[in-house]
Amino acid sequence: MLKHVQVREYVRALVTGSAPGSPAPSERELVHRFGVARMTVRQALDALVVEGLLERIPGRGTFVARPRQSVSRISGYTEDMNRRGLLAESQTLLARREQAGPGVARALNISEGDAVIHWRRLRRGDSTPVCIEDAYLNEILLPGFLQSGMPTSLYDALEQRGLRPTWAEDSITADRPTAEEAGLLELPVGGVVLRQSRRAMAGDKTVEVSRSVYRADRYTMWVQLGG
Amino acid sequence: MLKHVQVREYVRALVTGSAPGSPAPSERELVHRFGVARMTVRQALDALVVEGLLERIPGRGTFVARPRQSVSRISGYTEDMNRRGLLAESQTLLARREQAGPGVARALNISEGDAVIHWRRLRRGDSTPVCIEDAYLNEILLPGFLQSGMPTSLYDALEQRGLRPTWAEDSITADRPTAEEAGLLELPVGGVVLRQSRRAMAGDKTVEVSRSVYRADRYTMWVQLGG
DNA sequence: TAGTGGTCTAGACCACTAT
DNA sequence: TAGTGGTCTAGACCACTAG
Numbered sequence: 001m002l003k004h005v006q007v008r009e010y011v012r013a014l015v016t017g018s019a020p021g022s023p024a025p026s027e028r029e030l031v032h033r034f035g036v037a038r039m040t041v042r043q044a045l046d047a048l049v050v051e052g053l054l055e056r057i058p059g060r061g062t063f064v065a066r067p068r069q070s071v072s073r074i075s076g077y078t079e080d081m082n083r084r085g086l087l088a089e090s091q092t093l094l095a096r097r098e099q100a101g102p103g104v105a106r107a108l109n110i111s112e113g114d115a116v117i118h119w120r121r122l123r124r125g126d127s128t129p130v131c132i133e134d135a136y137l138n139e140i141l142l143p144g145f146l147q148s149g150m151p152t153s154l155y156d157a158l159e160q161r162g163l164r165p166t167w168a169e170d171s172i173t174a175d176r177p178t179a180e181e182a183g184l185l186e187l188p189v190g191g192v193v194l195r196q197s198r199r200a201m202a203g204d205k206t207v208e209v210s211r212s213v214y215r216a217d218r219y220t221m222w223v224q225l226g227g
Numbered sequence: 228m229l230k231h232v233q234v235r236e237y238v239r240a241l242v243t244g245s246a247p248g249s250p251a252p253s254e255r256e257l258v259h260r261f262g263v264a265r266m267t268v269r270q271a272l273d274a275l276v277v278e279g280l281l282e283r284i285p286g287r288g289t290f291v292a293r294p295r296q297s298v299s300r301i302s303g304y305t306e307d308m309n310r311r312g313l314l315a316e317s318q319t320l321l322a323r324r325e326q327a328g329p330g331v332a333r334a335l336n337i338s339e340g341d342a343v344i345h346w347r348r349l350r351r352g353d354s355t356p357v358c359i360e361d362a363y364l365n366e367i368l369l370p371g372f373l374q375s376g377m378p379t380s381l382y383d384a385l386e387q388r389g390l391r392p393t394w395a396e397d398s399i400t401a402d403r404p405t406a407e408e409a410g411l412l413e414l415p416v417g418g419v420v421l422r423q424s425r426r427a428m429a430g431d432k433t434v435e436v437s438r439s440v441y442r443a444d445r446y447t448m449w450v451q452l453g454g
Numbered sequence: 455t456a457g458t459g460g461t462c463t464a465g466a467c468c469a470c471t472a473t
Numbered sequence: 474t475a476g477t478g479g480t481c482t483a484g485a486c487c488a489c490t491a492g
Contacts, residue, residue, distance in 0.1 A: 253476075283479090285479065
């Protein structure tokens with residue numbers, strides 16, 4: 001294993017979970033611990049600084065950075081609702097193995113007919129219906145997912161498998177609901193909805209494709225662009 | 228001046244404008260040209276790689292990266308439409324100096340009553356109405372803007388003044404149009420719209436606050452999240 | 455004054471690419 | 474084979490911070 005990787009992962013393990021502002025080992029301390037040159041230690045720490053895990057303060061030391069609430073974290077419904085101070089609840093309407101149709105196959109970058117997990121949920125915020133979400137997951141990447149008991153937060157479950165999305169593209173439009181959607185969302189007559197399609201990737205693997213329909217009177221999407 | 232900064236800026240000047248894939252000077256060539264150590268050159272190039280300006284290919288060399296069509300570029304309507312292959316046209320409905328109301332003042336981070344430029348446009352794509360946009364600009368940052376003749380692209384005009392937005396937050400929701408909006412957008416009865424509110428910053432200066440209303444049947448918003 | 459990160463040197467060997 | 478970037482060494486001096 002490369003030395004700078006060893007040092008980097010040692011430090012990462014040491015500081016993950018530490019409170020922001022906690023000191024990381026000093027460069028010279030790591031030099032002695034690993035018996036490497038200081039440039040090697042700096043290479044390791046540089047990577048963690050670029051990641052946003054650490055920050056350096058000249059003359060003081062290296063510290064755990066406060067997580068920059070940045071674009072780089074892709075949120076799912078649960079996290080989104082919690083950030084709004086609402087309780088996220090979900091009711092599974094459907095969760096089964098299916099064969100990918102042409103659209104889902106193309107979006108997931110797999111072949112038509114390959115196995116996908118189709119998960120349809122009615123999602124509530126503080127007990128009132130907010131959203132219907134149809135998620136399609138690449139089953140190859142998630143063996144045993146359906147059998148393992150469905151989690152509340154898909155993104156938490158993906159994170160535990162090392163597949164938390166780091167990149168996503170959404171397309172968003174306004175529409176009127178279908179009769180079924182209006183029923184599930186308990187929409188008043190004349191209500192409108194926000195439709196969101198998402199393709200989410202973890203590294204170079206497409207893990208999720210989803211279509212969500214939100215009650216527009218209960219949900220405003222918030223998007224941050226740029227650094 | 229720090230040596231690695233000298234090298235970095237030399238290389239930046241050399242490659243900006245070069246086609247993606249063009250070779251940058253090799254590390255050893257820069258070592259000779261500047262009479263510095265290779266680690267110093269690597270420090271300079273590392274910064275440009277992190278910026279996304281260069282990419283390294285082991286065994287081959289360092290090259291101008293293809294600009295990662297990234298989140299970091301904030302687009303306005305004109306650029307957005309052009310990317311869709313549509314001709315962006317605008318009709319100014321209103322362009323005048325106003326006193327900031329409480330909401331606009333807070334969003335622009337100025338005081339109530341301060342001068343703002345209010346610019347209202349009907350925006351077309353391939354000659355059909357797509358959007359009504361109300362933009363409010365901080366007049367302090369844009370002296371003489373109203374007198375200089377209104378441009379087609381606000382973001383181009385801001386760029387020429389060194390104020391192109393690098394960060395923005397949008398909130399997006401679905402709604403039914405008002406009677407005035409339906410008229411301007413030539414919306415059929417029962418049509419729905421997408422409402423977008425934007426706050427855009429260039430560095431630490433808030434330059435634009437806008438509200439846009441899009442015909443949902445002619446416009447789907449596309450958003451890219453994460454790296 | 456002791457410790458920290460920031461910068462810098464002058465080499466070295468490696469795996470890989472292109473000719 | 475010559476050139477490239479990737480990794481690594483064993484030092485050095487600086488400005489800054491803290492006790």
